[in-house]
Structures are given as structure tokens and as C-alpha cells.
Amino acid sequence: MRAHTRKRRDRGSISPDEILTGAFDVAALVSIDNLSMPVLAKHLDVGVTSIYWYFRRKDDLLDAMTDRALTRFEFTVPTIDASNWRDSLRAHARTMRGHFRDNPILCDLVLIRGHFGGPAVRGALQKIEQPVAALVEAGLDRTQAAAVYGAISVHTRGSAVLERIQAKTEGFPAQRPIGQRYIGFADDIDYDYILESILDHAQTLIDQ
Numbered sequence: 001m002r003a004h005t006r007k008r009r010d011r012g013s014i015s016p017d018e019i020l021t022g023a024f025d026v027a028a029l030v031s032i033d034n035l036s037m038p039v040l041a042k043h044l045d046v047g048v049t050s051i052y053w054y055f056r057r058k059d060d061l062l063d064a065m066t067d068r069a070l071t072r073f074e075f076t077v078p079t080i081d082a083s084n085w086r087d088s089l090r091a092h093a094r095t096m097r098g099h100f101r102d103n104p105i106l107c108d109l110v111l112i113r114g115h116f117g118g119p120a121v122r123g124a125l126q127k128i129e130q131p132v133a134a135l136v137e138a139g140l141d142r143t144q145a146a147a148v149y150g151a152i153s154v155h156t157r158g159s160a161v162l163e164r165i166q167a168k169t170e171g172f173p174a175q176r177p178i179g180q181r182y183i184g185f186a187d188d189i190d191y192d193y194i195l196e197s198i199l200d201h202a203q204t205l206i207d208q
Contacts, residue, residue: 014046016054016064023065024105032062032108066109073099073106076127082137086199092131093152093195100160107164111157128153139206148202155194162186 022044027035037058041048055061075096081088100107128149135145163186166172175185 014044014050019044019051019054019061020064020068023061024068027065027105032105032113035061037061062109062113066113069106069109073103073110074127075099076130080131080134082134085135085138086203089131089135089149089152089202090195090199093156096153097156097160097191100157101163104164104167107160111161112164135202140202144202144205148198148205151198152195155191155198159186159191 019040023035023040026040026043030039035058037048037051037055040061041051044051051061055064076092078088078091078095080092100111131149132142132145135148136142140148166186173182175182175187178189181189
């Protein structure tokens, strides 16, 4: 008796949006590094040429995934309240760090790989207007506000990248207890120390 053979979807029956959704699903299982066109095609039940019709290289696919991630993930929540700027900015920074820590795909695409299309970049720039405006309302001039928010953003993204590299590196040691801690190990203590230093500097500027 002949075994039943599952029929693949016809070429042209799949859309770029479906391919991207499938790519995120596969990456969640195997990682961005191990995502490949043949593996994705098998997951989507299509021939690999159906994917190459829209994305000629893996880099093209990853570019599209990065743009989608930047468009759909909200990096500016919670918003910053000018009347309680320090606490709300701290919560904002920790939330942004949490997004990257909890979503390795997001970290790999947006922070480590970091290839962005024009629309995604413009959208990301628009999203930082609220935090900067709130800091101006709190008492900083616009240059100071942009510098403070930029420093927190760079610190947060850099910390997330280091933690991701630590997690991906086989045999990377765990942090030791207080008093015996490794220097240069990205963790909550180091993150909060630098974050509070930036907030202290912002407070000094406001008080001048």
C-alpha cells in the first residue's frame, strides 16, 4: 500500500507576511543563527524556491524581520512623567532592558545584527520624542535631555547585548556572590549602578 504523501503548497500561495511570521516561529525554536531557508520552507510546507521568490538571501529575510520587530515592539512604554521623571525614567529603562532580555530574537535582530530599513529607523526616532520632551518639561534643555536619554538607551542596549553574549557562550561562568563578584559581568547590580549614576547626573543638571 502506497504511503500517503503530503502535498506541498503551490508556489505563489504564500505571502511575504506569512513567511516572516514563520521565520519568527522557527527562530524561536532554533535561534536566529540556525534559521535557514530550507528549515523555514519545511516549517511552512512550501518549496524553498517559494521563499527565495520574495527573499533572495537570508540577510534579506533578516532585514525584513528586523524592520517588523522595530515596527511592532513598543520600546517607549511606560512613558515618562515629567512630574516624576526619575522614577518613571528608571521604570522605562528597566522595561526596555526586560524586552531584550526576555526576547532573544529581538536582541539578536535589533541590537546584535542591527540592520534597519529607512521606515523602521524613522519610526524609532519618532518614538523617542516623548521621553525627550518629558525630560525637557522636567527641567533639562533639549540637548541635555537628548544626551541623558541617549546615555540610558546606550547603557540599556549594551547591557542587554552583553547578557545575551554571556547566555550564548557555552561554559560562561555564573556570577559569584557579593564580595567575590567578577568584574565586567553584566547583571542587575552593574546595570542599576550605572543607571542610577546617569539619573544622578540628570538631577544635578536640573538643580543647577
